[in-house]
Amino acid sequence: MPVTANRLAIASTAFILLAASSSGALAQKKYDTGATDTEIKIGNIMPYSGPASAYGVIGKTEAAYFKKINDAGGINGRKINFISYDDGYSPPKTVEQARKLVESDEVLLVFNPLGTPPNSAIHKYMNSKKVPQLFVATGATKWNDPKDFPWTMGWQPNYQSEARIYAKYLLKDKPDAKIAILYQNDDYGKDYVKGLKDGLGAKAASMIVAEESYETTEPSIDGHIVKLKSTDANVFFNVTTPKFAAQAIKKMSEIGWKPLHLLNNVSSSIGAVMKPAGFENGQDIISAAYLKDAADPQWDNDAGMKGFLDFLAKDFPEGNKLDGSVIVGYGVAQTLVQVLKQCGDDLTRENVMKQAANLKEFRTEVLLPGVMINTSPTDFAPISQLQLERFKGEKWELFGDVISGDVGG
Missing domain, CATH: 3.40.50.2300 (Response regulator)
Incomplete structure (x- = not known):
């Protein structure tokens, strides 16, 4: 190759590299x-x-x-x-x-x-x-x-978003609600209670008639359920983890307490909660979902x-x-x-x-x-929408619209 052509090739290669590096500056790997x-x-x-x-x-x-x-x-x-x-x-x-x-x-x-x-x-x-x-x-x-x-x-x-959705439902469909709450005595339980109160707003003070907390070290929550029944509440907000949720559902059936039962999403598992508690005892319980259920034929x-x-x-x-x-x-x-x-x-x-x-x-x-x-x-809360669901037979049935329970950061 002649010298001039070689120089030309080198120059053009250099130009191409320069163009590539300037145009590709934004696409640099970091x-x-x-x-x-x-x-x-x-x-x-x-x-x-x-x-x-x-x-x-x-x-x-x-x-x-x-x-x-x-x-x-x-x-x-x-x-x-x-x-x-x-x-x-x-x-x-x-x-x-x-x-x-x-x-x-x-x-x-x-x-x-x-x-x-x-x-x-x-x-x-x-x-x-x-x-x-x-x-x-x-x-x-x-x-x-x-x-x-x-x-x-x-x-x-988050738990507050979910609880706000239950509050919206109660204000619209059960304005005469007298609510008894059972919650786990930690950040998880307190978050749900705060969300419900925030969602009910000024009516929280008159609608909530009892709040009962339990410790995860307690072997049974039966005593709490008996105590809450005595308040004559017509709505039960059940903020428990799976083991205690199943206990609550069983005990309520045993003592014949039949309020409108709101169960947090954390404990809505059919395998871990509803089946052990007995399907017959869980009829008409209301929870909230954001994911599809593989057991649902729809x-x-x-x-x-x-x-x-x-x-x-x-x-x-x-x-x-x-x-x-x-x-x-x-x-x-x-x-x-x-x-x-x-x-x-x-x-x-x-x-x-x-x-x-x-x-x-x-x-x-x-x-x-x-x-x-x-x-x-x-806003670091990726999902703030859920849909209410009601337990019928051996599965959850979705109802109503997807509802937002936005909670600011």
Whole structure:
């Protein structure tokens, strides 16, 4: 090749490189610890053992879903390395596992750690380290506080949102309500009570006739149920976890107390609550839902449900379609994949939170029709809509419209 031609080729190559670098400046790859050209390292903490071990299936579902994504090529060409540890639902152990994930495994983010006490134990640590504590698996309202805790975000509807929806229902359909409340004496229980009172507004003082709390260490709540029956309340707001919810339903039947029964979503599981309590004892109980129920025949021809069942058949055959936790794991994993897709080649922790706070009318395949995921820099509560449901026969039947129970950050 003549010298002039060679120089011309070099010059034109240099020009092309210069043009490419100036036009591609915005598309430059940016990484924090835990992300590379080939990998996105995600941490997770679940109670695979201990008193809340039934929820461990959420982590197993997520692992199976991320494997499915990896088998299809990953996200923007990167494979997810999902590292999940057991904390036995013990807050000190949660702290230990979070430190291990952040300081030793060097994950990009900690995703969907489960439980209010465990997440409370690592809340300040994650924010001081500026590592996303993303889509925590608890409905406490405090996860929606972008001003003071910009690295923490919930996913499921928070407890106050749900309670406000029950309040709207009572004000409209049972204005003569005399409400007795049984609640767990912790952040979870108190959140629901606050939501109900806020939703009832000025009428809360006259409509609520009794409030009774219980400790998780109590073997039985039968005594509380007997006491609440004596108040002559015609509405019972049952803010309990599954074991105690089943006890309450049984005891109410035993003593012939038949108020309008509102049961929180946390304990609406057919397998864990309604069946052990006896289907005949749970008739007409009202709860609220935001996810489709695989046991409900109305979704038999639904594309989203078919996608979920296809995932179970091909990628997670040990998953029980009737276990609500499996559907939760699937839906929240799909939401994280969306966030990582939106991140593109900017896989910094800051951009992960920026994209998580920029979800607009996003839907996973398992949300009820009309329920959308929306976030903004000032709203870290992705889901705030639910639909009421009534227990009939051996299943829940949805009724009414999708209702918003927005609670500000």
